[in-house]
Amino acid sequence: MTELLEYRGHIRNWKSLCEELDIDSSLVREEREEKIIVEAYKKWGHDMAEHIYGMFAFAISDNDKIFCMRDQFGTKPFYYYQTNDNKLLFGTNISRIIEQDGFIKEVNTDMLQIYMSLTYVAGEDTFFKGVKKLMPGHWLEFDNGKLTIERYWTPTFKPDNTKTLDEWADEIHNTIQEIFPEVKEDTETAESFLSGGVDSSYVLAMSDVKVTDSCGYDDERFDESGLAKQTADILGRENNRCLITPEEYFSIVPYVMYNMEQPLGDASAIAFAIACKATAEHTKICYSGEGADEFFGGYNMYRNAERYGDNLKNFYVGNTNIMKEDEKQKILKNYNPEVLPINLVKHIYEETEGLDPLTKMSDVDIQIWLEGDIYLNVDKMSTCAGLEIRMPLTDRRIFDIASRMPSKYKVNEEMNKVAFRTSASKVLPAEIAFRKKLGFIVPIRIWLADERYNSDVREKFNSEIAEKFFNVDEINAIFNDYIGGNSDNWRKIWTIYTFLVWYEEYFVKR
Numbered sequence: 014m015t016e017l018l019e020y021r022g023h024i025r026n027w028k029s030l031c032e033e034l035d036i037d038s039s040l041v042r043e044e045r046e047e048k049i050i051v052e053a054y055k056k057w058g059h060d061m062a063e064h065i066y067g068m069f070a071f072a073i074s075d076n077d078k079i080f081c082m083r084d085q086f087g088t089k090p091f092y093y094y095q096t097n098d099n100k101l102l103f104g105t106n107i108s109r110i111i112e113q114d115g116f117i118k119e120v121n122t123d124m125l126q127i128y129m130s131l132t133y134v135a136g137e138d139t140f141f142k143g144v145k146k147l148m149p150g151h152w153l154e155f156d157n158g159k160l161t162i163e164r165y166w167t168p169t170f171k172p173d174n175t176k177t178l179d180e181w182a183d184e185i186h187n188t189i190q191e192i193f194p195e196v197k198e199d200t201e202t203a204e205s206f207l208s209g210g211v212d213s214s215y216v217l218a219m220s221d222v223k224v225t226d227s228c229g230y231d232d233e234r235f236d237e238s239g240l241a242k243q244t245a246d247i248l249g250r251e252n253n254r255c256l257i258t259p260e261e262y263f264s265i266v267p268y269v270m271y272n273m274e275q276p277l278g279d280a281s282a283i284a285f286a287i288a289c290k291a292t293a294e295h296t297k298i299c300y301s302g303e304g305a306d307e308f309f310g311g312y313n314m315y316r317n318a319e320r321y322g323d324n325l326k327n328f329y330v331g332n333t334n335i336m337k338e339d340e341k342q343k344i345l346k347n348y349n350p351e352v353l354p355i356n357l358v359k360h361i362y363e364e365t366e367g368l369d370p371l372t373k374m375s376d377v378d379i380q381i382w383l384e385g386d387i388y389l390n391v392d393k394m395s396t397c398a399g400l401e402i403r404m405p406l407t408d409r410r411i412f413d414i415a416s417r418m419p420s421k422y423k424v425n426e427e428m429n430k431v432a433f434r435t436s437a438s439k440v441l442p443a444e445i446a447f448r449k450k451l452g453f454i455v456p457i458r459i460w461l462a463d464e465r466y467n468s469d470v471r472e473k474f475n476s477e478i479a480e481k482f483f484n485v486d487e488i489n490a491i492f493n494d495y496i497g498g499n500s501d502n503w504r505k506i507w508t509i510y511t512f513l514v515w516y517e518e519y520f521v522k523r
Contacts, residue, residue, distance in 0.1 A: 303387055
């Protein structure tokens with residue numbers, strides 16, 4: 014008997030799959046997608062992901078065998094754990110595993126070294142000893158006590174130099190037009206997150222949503238909500254603005270770290286959690302623009318790719334790298350010289366050997382940063398708020414274009430995401446399509462220095478928990494240096510703080 018044990022996701026090409034798998038397409042979405050997963054497994058087995066477009070992570074019972082799979086980009090999380098008596102615990106939430114018999118809760122201190130550099134949990138290990146992620150593009154099989162894990166999809170890049178910029182832009186636009194009817198059913202109503210950037214603006218322009226959602230701050234230096242409102246007005250859509258105060262921001266940190274299940278030092282995750290809670294008050298589905306930056310060269314640092322050259326493989330471990338080994342050695346009570354962030358990406362550099370530096374950088378971010386930070390944040394914070402987020406630009410068909418596009422159409426001396434912006438300009442005014450990337454910025458670098466808001470940070474830095482993992486004098490020296498004017502230290506402080514909050518939630522309170 015084949016039975017679906019757990020599933021999270023959204024299948025885009027469900028109409029064609031229902032026809033091919035002889036499934037009643039009039040079924041409600043939940044029942045329909047469950048049947049699609051089971052019947053696809055019966056028909057295609059380990060190759061079933063080749064036939065599915067969308068987001069998914071699931072576990073199937075096939076008689077005495079367990080089969081689990083995670084989508085190509087890791088948009089939905091999946092974890093597993095082998096007990097001492099060789100039982101497999103698994104689920105899309107770590108909390109599901111923790112609650113089961115045979116689980117032994119221990120902190121994985123090695124992960125702290127990775128976290129202190131990257132600000133997120135990268136690779137297959139987690140902060141819970143023995144709990145592992147099923148990585149993107151992998152399947153897992155547990156049969157008669159034997160665990161088998163295989164990779165079924167690897168990002169591959171084969172630049173095609175025969176097309177012009179306009180031809181690439183046309184292909185992007187035509188593909189997005191093809192995808193959008195699949196993102197939402199006619200009976201569903203969605204809203205769309207909107208910042209001042211091109212990705213969310215393009216998604217909005219291609220959609221039929223009537224209402225957009227933005228977050229902003231009283232400090233104009235960090236507030237993109239005005240640009241978002243302008244875009245909404247130009248496109249004839251309504252705009253809801255969620256004003257984030259420092260009091261609300263700091264008060265929600267324990268909620269975020271608990272529901273994230275892993276510490277995350279990305280300061281924008283807190284703002285995103287607040288935005289999800291506010292948006293969930295008036296919709297259950299919301300669009301977001303993740304994926305385009307990594308696929309099409311969206312980050313400003315990508316413009317330095319050629320300068321880095323072959324040296325990338327010695328230092329580039331992803332979008333963030335805030336602390337070097339000598340500094341971690343001073344800060345941490347237990348430092349293991351064998352645990353290095355660069356070890357997580359060596360296989361990626363082997364896979365991209367011979368390709369240009371920009372391709373290597375973006376592939377590292379696609380395989381490491383997207384899964385460990387961006388998609389985890391989107392999934393966890395939306396789910397706990399009761400909101401479903403759909404990301405039209407995260408799609409194998411979009412990636413396929415990016416994988417064939419030469420880097421010169423992604424980044425040049427003046428601009429990033431060149432072809433993508435050119436595509437967006439078909440439906441957006443030039444001042445929006447070609448607007449300089451701002452990023453999802455948060456005033457935390459200012460708030461952390463304010464005694465009205467940082468008392469819990471100071472307390473955590475001098476707590477028994479901090480004593481357990483850190484040389485307290487060293488982390489307080491970083492904090493005091495920051496208070497004294499070295500604003501570059503804010504990321505280090507925030508990364509340490511979020512770990513301490515997470516540890517308290519999982520190993521002190523519970």
